[in-house]
Amino acid sequence: MTNLIEALRELAQCKTRREGVGILREAAQRMDAREKELEQLRDLLAGYKEARIVVSYYDSPRIRELYEGWTFVEHYRVKHLHAQNGRGSKPKAAPEVLILNGPSLAARRNGRLF
Secondary structure (H helix, E strand, O other), X not given: OXXXXXXXXXXXXXXXXXXXXXXXXXXXXXXXXXXXXHHHHHHHHHOOOOOOOEEEEEOOHHHHHHOOXXXXXXXXXXXXXXXXXXXXXXXXXXXXEEEEOOOOOHHHHOOOOO
């Protein structure tokens, strides 16, 4: 089991309640492990005082809480999943947030990142 969706699929296949509880327990442990990894990464990156750090995530309240005090720049990335999976006819804009360990230099460039 690698993610919550997979856990839910496995849960739908359960024949007993005990089996279902085991799957839910394993999913919760994996989510706890991911949370710890996010915190470890944040702590590691916070140690870089002389380097410019940029992290990209999908925006969420938890990510904003984890990186409180950092600079957040909203960014939309065009995903071409329609070409990969053959569904739909238009690219999708995916909202992301760039998290910087200092002030954004994009403001000096009229909003351009690069």
